[in-house]
Amino acid sequence: MSFNARITLPAQARVGEIVEIKVLTRHPMDRGGQSDGKGGTVPRMILNRLTATYAGEPIFRLDMHTGVSANPFVSFTTRAVATGDIVFEWREDGGATYTRTARLTVT
Amino acid sequence: MSSVISPRSRRSEAGPDRRSVLAGAAAGLLVATLPARAATDISPERAQLIARITEGALPERGRITLDIPALVENGNSVDTRILVESAMTEADHVRWIHLIAEKNPFPDMARFHLGPRAGRAEVATTLRLSQSQTVTAVAALSGGGFVMADADIVVTLSACIDGG
Numbered sequence: 358m359s360f361n362a363r364i365t366l367p368a369q370a371r372v373g374e375i376v377e378i379k380v381l382t383r384h385p386m387d388r389g390g391q392s393d394g395k396g397g398t399v400p401r402m403i404l405n406r407l408t409a410t411y412a413g414e415p416i417f418r419l420d421m422h423t424g425v426s427a428n429p430f431v432s433f434t435t436r437a438v439a440t441g442d443i444v445f446e447w448r449e450d451g452g453a454t455y456t457r458t459a460r461l462t463v464t
Numbered sequence: 465m466s467s468v469i470s471p472r473s474r475r476s477e478a479g480p481d482r483r484s485v486l487a488g489a490a491a492g493l494l495v496a497t498l499p500a501r502a503a504t505d506i507s508p509e510r511a512q513l514i515a516r517i518t519e520g521a522l523p524e525r526g527r528i529t530l531d532i533p534a535l536v537e538n539g540n541s542v543d544t545r546i547l548v549e550s551a552m553t554e555a556d557h558v559r560w561i562h563l564i565a566e567k568n569p570f571p572d573m574a575r576f577h578l579g580p581r582a583g584r585a586e587v588a589t590t591l592r593l594s595q596s597q598t599v600t601a602v603a604a605l606s607g608g609g610f611v612m613a614d615a616d617i618v619v620t621l622s623a624c625i626d627g628g
Contacts, residue, residue, distance in 0.1 A: 363579040375583035388592070416581045419589075424565055424573025424621075426590040433576065436583035 358382055364445065364455045369462040370437035377430045378417075378462065380407070380445060388423035404455075406448040407431060410442030411461070437463045507598075510566045514602060514612065517562050517572075519618040523602055523610035530601045530613040532591075539593040539623040548585035548603045548611065552578075558585040559604040567597040 361383040366456040370376045372375065389401030401423065416435045435443075440463045445456045499522045507513070514523065531545040548558045563573040585603070593599070598609045600614040 377485070377586075381510070411581070414581070416579065418577040419587075420575040420577070422574060423570045423574050424568050424592050426592050428541075428590075430543075430590045432545075432586075432588035434582050434584045434586055436581055438581075462627070 358367075360447070360449075360455050362416070362445065362447075362449055362455070364443075364457060364459045366443070366459055366461060369464055372437060372439075372463055377433050377434050378409070378443065378459075379411045379431060381428070381430050382407075382447070383428050384447075384449075386421075386423075386425060386427040386429060401408050402450050404429070404447045404449050409433070409435075410446075411435055413440060416443075437461060439463055457459045470589060473562060477614040480542070496626060502550060507566070510598065513564050513566060513571050514600060517564075517602060518604070518610045521610055523612035528600065528601060528603050528611045528613045530615050532599055532615050534615065534617060536593060536619045537616055538621045539595070540621070541580070541592055541621040542591045543588070544591050544599075545586070546576075546601050546603075546613075550585045550605070551563075552580055552582055554580045554584055555606070556607045557582075559606055561585070561587060561603045563589075563591065564600040564602065565591070565593055565597055566600070568592070568594045593617060593619050594623050595619055 363381045366378040367376050384404050386404065387399050387402040388401060391399045393399045403421060403423060405420065406422055407419040408415060417433045419431055423431065441461060443459045444463055445457045491604045495566050496553055498509045527549045532542060536542050537576055546561050548561065550556060550558045554557065558578050560578065561576045564571050565573055574589060578585055597620045599614050600612060604610055
């Protein structure tokens with residue numbers, strides 16, 4: 358499975374500042390039903406949920422359906438409160454999960 | 465004095481010429497179409513899709529901006545940005561933003577769950593659009609209300625074709 362994610366956020370932010378977090382994920386997001394070239398069809402296999410927690414507190418959740426493109430890009434904002442890890446967790450059809458972590462330094 | 469064009473192909477002096485008739489007709493068509501568009505603003509199918517997620521409530525227009533290209537070359541990946549005017553405080557914030565493509569095989573595309581910690585109700589993603597259609601963004605506010613925005617999109621290359 359070719360999953361990969363690139364997370365972009367400011368290296369540091371001041372307390373109270375609103376930071377934009379950009380997440381570019383590599384995933385085929387197979388919507389299901391395409392021909393697999395051998396007479397069959399490809400089963401649906403998408404990332405159906407992305408959650409983000411900031412210092413343990415949930416800050417964002419995205420429910421995705423087949424209407425989200427392959428290699429999805431997602432952007433959202435959060436208010437910087439304290440230095441901490443922002444943990445991203447994706448849930449894939451079938452139950453597999455992927456986790457990535459980014460650190461936000463707050464001055 | 466001889467004319468460069470033959471008298472027979474010269475524009476007749478009497479009556480309106482073809483160009484002005486066409487321009488007038490086009491203007492008339494535009495005027496006739498505009499109120500019709502407002503009257504049939506939300507198709508019954510789309511109203512049903514919206515009512516399903518708002519528990520029957522009809523969302524207001526305004527306070528929400530749906531930023532999406534009107535002409536999409538490739539329906540496989542459509543850059544979309546949604547901005548809701550909200551203070552994003554504990555008392556007044558956006559609970560979620562839902563995206564609907566009425567003519568996709570699965571009209572529900574994505575739902576962003578936000579909270580007061582977001583600071584700003586602004587999200588972006590890339591969507592799949594199966595054909596030219598109206599894309600609707602519905603946002604649920606913490607006070608219990610809903611707001612919506614929509615955009616007519618022309619898709620040149622459909623997603624949902626094999627190999628796409």
